[in-house]
Amino acid sequence: xxxxxxxxxxxxxxxxxxxxxxxxxxxxxxxxxxxxxxxxxxxxxxxxxxxxxxxxxxxxxxxxxxxxxxxxxxxxxxxxxxxxxxxxxxxxxxxxxxxxxxxxxxxxxxxxxxxxxxxxxxxxxxxxxxxxxxxxxxxxxxxxxxxxxxxxxxxxxxxxxxxxxxxxxxxxxxxxxxxxxxxxxxxxxxxxxxxxxxxxxxxxxxxxxxxxxxxxxxxxxxxxxxxxxxxxxxxxxxxxxxxxxxxxxxxxxxxxxxxxxxxxxxxxxxxxxxxxxxxxxxxxxxxxxxxxxxxxxxxxxxxxxxxxxxxxxxxxxxxxxxxxxxxxxxxxxxxxxxx
Amino acid sequence: xxxxxxxxxxxxxxxxxxxxxxxxxxxxxxxxxxxxxxxxxxxxxxxxxxxxxxxxxxxxxxxxxxxxxxxxxxxxxxxxxxxxxxxxxxxxxxxxxxxxxxxxxxxxxxxxxxxxxxxxxxxxxxxxxxxxxxxxxxxxxxxxxxxxxxxxxxxxxxxxxxxxxxxxxxxxxxxxxxxxxxxxxxxxxxxxxxxxxxxxxxxxxxxxxxxxxxxxxxxxxxxxxxxxxxxxxxxxxxxxxxxxxxxxxxxxxxxxxxxxxxxxxxxxxxxxxxxxxxxxxxxxxxxxxxxxxxxxxxxxxxxxxxxxxxxx
Ligand SMILES: Nc1ncnc2c1ncn2[C@@H]1O[C@H](COP(=O)(O)OP(=O)(O)OP(=O)(O)O)[C@@H](O)[C@H]1O
Ligand SMILES: Nc1ncnc2c1ncn2[C@@H]1O[C@H](COP(=O)(O)OP(=O)(O)OP(=O)(O)O)[C@@H](O)[C@H]1O
Ligand SMILES: [Mg+2]
Ligand SMILES: [Mg+2]
Numbered sequence: 001x002x003x004x005x006x007x008x009x010x011x012x013x014x015x016x017x018x019x020x021x022x023x024x025x026x027x028x029x030x031x032x033x034x035x036x037x038x039x040x041x042x043x044x045x046x047x048x049x050x051x052x053x054x055x056x057x058x059x060x061x062x063x064x065x066x067x068x069x070x071x072x073x074x075x076x077x078x079x080x081x082x083x084x085x086x087x088x089x090x091x092x093x094x095x096x097x098x099x100x101x102x103x104x105x106x107x108x109x110x111x112x113x114x115x116x117x118x119x120x121x122x123x124x125x126x127x128x129x130x131x132x133x134x135x136x137x138x139x140x141x142x143x144x145x146x147x148x149x150x151x152x153x154x155x156x157x158x159x160x161x162x163x164x165x166x167x168x169x170x171x172x173x174x175x176x177x178x179x180x181x182x183x184x185x186x187x188x189x190x191x192x193x194x195x196x197x198x199x200x201x202x203x204x205x206x207x208x209x210x211x212x213x214x215x216x217x218x219x220x221x222x223x224x225x226x227x228x229x230x231x232x233x234x235x236x237x238x239x240x241x242x243x244x245x246x247x248x249x250x251x252x253x254x255x256x257x258x259x260x261x262x263x264x265x266x267x268x269x270x271x272x273x274x275x276x277x278x279x280x281x282x283x284x285x286x287x288x289x290x291x292x293x294x295x296x297x298x299x300x301x302x303x304x305x306x307x308x309x310x311x312x313x314x315x316x317x318x319x320x321x322x323x324x325x326x327x328x329x330x331x332x333x334x335x336x337x338x339x
Numbered sequence: 340x341x342x343x344x345x346x347x348x349x350x351x352x353x354x355x356x357x358x359x360x361x362x363x364x365x366x367x368x369x370x371x372x373x374x375x376x377x378x379x380x381x382x383x384x385x386x387x388x389x390x391x392x393x394x395x396x397x398x399x400x401x402x403x404x405x406x407x408x409x410x411x412x413x414x415x416x417x418x419x420x421x422x423x424x425x426x427x428x429x430x431x432x433x434x435x436x437x438x439x440x441x442x443x444x445x446x447x448x449x450x451x452x453x454x455x456x457x458x459x460x461x462x463x464x465x466x467x468x469x470x471x472x473x474x475x476x477x478x479x480x481x482x483x484x485x486x487x488x489x490x491x492x493x494x495x496x497x498x499x500x501x502x503x504x505x506x507x508x509x510x511x512x513x514x515x516x517x518x519x520x521x522x523x524x525x526x527x528x529x530x531x532x533x534x535x536x537x538x539x540x541x542x543x544x545x546x547x548x549x550x551x552x553x554x555x556x557x558x559x560x561x562x563x564x565x566x567x568x569x570x571x572x573x574x575x576x577x578x579x580x581x582x583x584x585x586x587x588x589x590x591x592x593x594x595x596x597x598x599x600x601x602x603x604x605x606x607x608x609x610x611x612x613x614x615x616x617x618x619x620x621x622x623x624x625x626x627x628x629x630x631x632x633x634x635x636x637x638x639x640x641x642x643x644x645x646x647x648x649x650x651x
Contacts, residue, residue: 017496044500044531098499098526101445141392147358155356158441158522159392159555181499184525185441186392187555188599192615214500214528217601221608241605258529259603265562265582266540269533278486 002034005176005208006055011068013047013054015279021065022279024050026232028068032176032208037199039211039219039240041255042229045276048212049098051229052180055210056089072176091121094174096182098212100161103168104153110137111149114167121172136167139197141190158185166194173205180212191215195222216259220244225313228252231276231288234307238314248316250293287319344418345379346549347403347436347517352376352412354395354402372398374573375412380517383543385550387560387581389596390570396553397441399570400519403551404438416517434464437510441521441553443502447494453480454490457509464513479508484534500527504535511542519551524559536563557600561585566645569593571629574636579646589648591629595622627651 013025024047032038040048053059055070057077070077072093077085089095097103105113114133118124124132130149137145140163153161162185169177177198183191195218202209213219219226219240226243228236228251236249247253254272274292282288290301307317354373357366373395380386388396401407403414405421414421416436424432437460440446447456457476461467467475477487483504494502503526510518523539524532540563542548554560560567560581567584569577569592577590588594598618602611628650631637639647 015496017492041528043528044504044526045498049498099442099444101442143393157393157397163392181526185522185555187390187596188557188601189595190392192599192601214526214532215601216529217603220603220605221601244603244605255528255530256603258533259558268537268540269562270530271534271537272530278488280488281486 002036002206004031005034005036005073006030006032006210007069007071008051008055009069009071011051011054011070012066013050013059014065014067015050016063016065017280020280022282023284024232024279025054028229028232028234030227030234030237032210034206034208035202036225037202037209037211037223039213039223039226040229041212041214041216041219041226043251043255043272043276044214046229047232048229049180052095052178052210052212055178056093056095057085058095087121090117091172092174093176093178094169094172096162096166096169096177096179098180098184100158100165100185101153103165104161106153108152109149110151110153110156110164114149114164114171117168117171132171133167136170137164140164140167141193159187159190162186163190163194170201173201174207175205176208176210177202178210178212181214182211183213183215183218191218198222216256228255231282233288233317234315235289235317236315237307242311242314246314248310248314248321249289249318250321251289254292289318293320345415346382346384346417347380347551348413348415348418349379349399349403350377350413350415352399352402352414353410354398354407355410371573373402376570376573376575377412378568378575378578380549380551382516382549383547384566385543385552385564387564387567388551388553388570389555389557389560389567391572391592392555394570395573396570397521400438400521400551400553403519404436405433406438434460434513435516436519437513437515437517438519439503439506439510439521439523443499443506443526444494447502447505449494451493452490453492453494453505456494456505457490457512460509460512475512476508479511480505482538483508484531484538500531503527504531507535507539514546515548516546517549517551519553521553522555523552525554525556532559539563557585557596569596572636574649575639576629576636576649577647578639579643583643583646587646589642589646590650591618591622591625594618 008028008030011025011028012023014021014023028051042048054066066078111133114136115129118129134145134149137148142148142163166182183194198209223240225239227234230251236252247256257270272292287301287305305317305319307315309315352373353375355369355371358368358370360367376399390396398407402409454476458472461472476490480489481487485504507523524535552564564581567581568575571592577584577593588597595618598615602608637649637651639649641647
C-alpha cells in the first residue's frame with residue numbers, strides 16, 4: 001500500500017429538511033491510499049452517495065452543511081476556492097455517478113461529453129481528443145465506438161450510459177476515482193471487464209479507488225479494504241479477507257446472509273428486521289442498529305458505541321458483537337444471541 | 340392456477356432504430372435492438388430476460404407497453420393484439436401492464452411529491468377520497484420498505500435505491516396482471532433487495548401476477564424466475580426453466596455469463612478464475628457456434644420439452 005491519497009476526518013454532511021439539519025453522513029473518518037481499492041457497502045439510504053458527493057463538493061450548498069476535513073494530497077477540499085476545486089475535480093479526482101442519466105447532458109453527443117474534461121485539463125489536439133475518447137469507449141467494452149461517439153444519451157441502453165460515465169471519469173487519468181455503483185447496470189461479463197480495466201489503470205497510475213457497491217462478489221474480488229456503513233456511520237472497517245472470514249458487526253453479518261444465490265429457489269430471502277428510518281426519524285442517541293436486533297437487551301444499547309480497533313486493522317462500532325455466536329454467515333443459519 | 344393460453348405472447352418482434360447520417364440526415368442504417376424475438380408468459384409466471392448490456396432487453400419491454408413502435412411482429416396480451424386497439428379500450432387494457440423503469444430518477448417527475456407520483460395512476464382510473472388515496476400510497480410505500488412519510492418528499496431527496504422502490508410502488512397501484520420490471524432491484528443492497536424480492540413474490544401469489552423480470556443478475560434471476568430467456572445482440576439464444584439454464588447452460592454466451600458471476604468465497608475464487616479462463620478461450624475461438632455463414636445468429640432449436648438453444 002502506498003502513501004495516503006485522501007484522508008477524511010470526522011466528516012459530517014447534513015441536509016436541511018423543513019428548516020432543520022439532519023446528518024446523512026455522521027462522523028466518518030477514512031483514508032484511501034495510493035494503489036488501494038477501498039469498498040464501501042451498506043444498506044440503501046445509509047449515506048454512501050452523500051459521502052461521495054461531499055468529497056467532490058457536488059451537494060447543493062443551500063441545503064447542505066459540511067463539517068470536518070477532507071484532505072486530498074494534503075489539501076483540505078472543504079476550504080478550497082471553487083476555481084481550485086474545479087481544477088482538481090475531473091482531473092485529479094474522477095467520479096462515476098450512481099445515476100448516469102442525470103450525470104449526462106441530454107443535449108450533447110456522447111463524444112463531446114467525454115472530450116469535455118480533456119479540453120480543460122489536458123493538452124491535446126482535437127484529433128487526439130477524439131482518438132482518446134474512442135479508445136476509452138472501446139476499453140469500457142462498447143462495440144460500435146464510432147457510432148456511439150456520435151449518439152445522444154437517450155439513444156443508449158442503461159448499461160451503455162453507465163459505461164460512458166465511467167469513460168468520462170477516466171478521461172484525464174485521475175489520481176483518485178470515486179465510483180458510485182459503477183457496475184449496477186452491467187451484466188457480469190462486462191462488469192468483469194470494467195473491474196479489470198479499473199485495476200489495470202490503477203496500477204499504471206498508482207491511483208486510489210473508492211468503490212461504492214452493494215455487490216458483495218465484486219467487493220470480494222476487487223477490494224483491498226472494506227468499510228461498512230450503517231445510518232450515516234462506519235460500523236465496521238477491515239481488510240477484505242478479514243471481513244469476509246470474520247464479520248463482527250451484526251449488520252455486516254446479516255448483510256452477508258441475505259445473498260439470494262445462497263437461498264433455496266423461490267424461498268424467502270433472509271432480511272434484516274425493520275428498516276433504515278428516514279433521516280428525520282433517525283435516533284441519534286445510543287446504538288443506531290439497536291432496533292434491528294430486538295433480541296439484544298436494551299441496556300446494551302443506551303450508549304453510542306465508538307469505532308474501536310478490535311484486531312490490527314479491524315475496527316467495529318458495536319458494544320454487543322461479542323454476544324453473538326460466531327457464524328460466518330455462509331451456512332444460511334441465523335445469528336443467535338447469547339447473553 | 341395456470342391457464343393454458345399465455346397471458347402475454349410476443350411473436351417475432353423486431354424493433355429497429357434508424358441510424359441517421361449524411362447531408363440529408365436520412366436513415367443510412369438501423370440498430371437492430373430487438374431482432375426477431377418470440378416468447379410467452381403465462382398468468383402468474385415469472386419470466387426472466389437476461390443478457391449482455393445493450394442486447395435489447397429494455398427495448399423489448401418498452402415495445403410491449405407501447406413506448407416503442409414494433410418494426411414488425413405481434414404482441415398479444417390476453418389474446419388481443421394491443422397495437423390494434425385505440426382510445427378507451429386501449430387504456431383499459433394497457434392498465435393491466437405496468438412497468439418499473441430501469442432508470443428510476445429519469446422516470447420520476449422531479450417536481451412532484453412522492454404521494455402524487457405513486458397516486459397518479461390511481462387518479463386516472465379510480466375514484467378515491469384524498470384520505471383513501473393517502474392510505475393506499477402509504478401502505479405501498481411501507482411494503483417496499485420506505486417510511487410512510489416518504490410520501491411528502493421529492494425524488495431528489497432519496498437515495499438511488501429508495502427511488503427505485505418508489506418506482507416499484509407506483510407500478511403496483513393499479514393491481515396489474517403483468518409487471519415488466521426492468522432491473523428492479525439492481526440498485527439495492529442485498530438486504531433491501533431480499534425484502535423487495537420477498538414482497539414481489541408475496542403479491543405475485545396474492546394477485547396471481549406475472550412478471551417479465553429484466554435483469555443481469557443471474558443470482559436474483561435464478562432465485563425468482565420460473566423460466567429464463569438469454570438474449571444476445573437482439574435475439575434469444577437460449578430459453579428454458581430457470582434451473583435448467585442455470586445448471587445445464589448450452590449456449591456459449593450463457594456459459595460465459597454464469598462463469599463471470601463474482602465469487603464471494605475466497606476458497607473458490609481460484610477455481611472460479613480457471614473456469615472463467617477456459618470459457619473465455621472457448622468463447623474467443625467460437626464464432627461458428629454463434630453465427631451462421633451470413634453472420635446471423637442461429638434460430639432457437641428445442642433440445643428438450645422446455646429447453647431451447649440457438650446452435651447450428
Ligand atoms: N438532497 C437531499 N435532501 C434530503 N435528504 C437527502 C438528500 N439526499 C439524500 N438524502 C437522504 O440522505 C440519506 C442518505 O442518502 P444517500 O443517497 O447517501 O444513500 P446511499 O447510501 O447512497 O443509498 P443507495 O444505496 O440507495 O444509493 C437517505 O436517507 C436520503 O433519503
Ligand atoms: N431511442 C433509441 N434510439 C436509438 N437507439 C436506441 C434507442 N434505444 C435503444 N437503442 C439502442 O438499442 C440497443 C439496445 O438497447 P436496450 O436499451 O434495449 O438494451 P438493454 O438490453 O436494455 O441493455 P442494458 O442492460 O445496458 O440496459 C442499444 O444498442 C441502444 O443503443
Ligand atoms: Mg447511493
Ligand atoms: Mg436496459
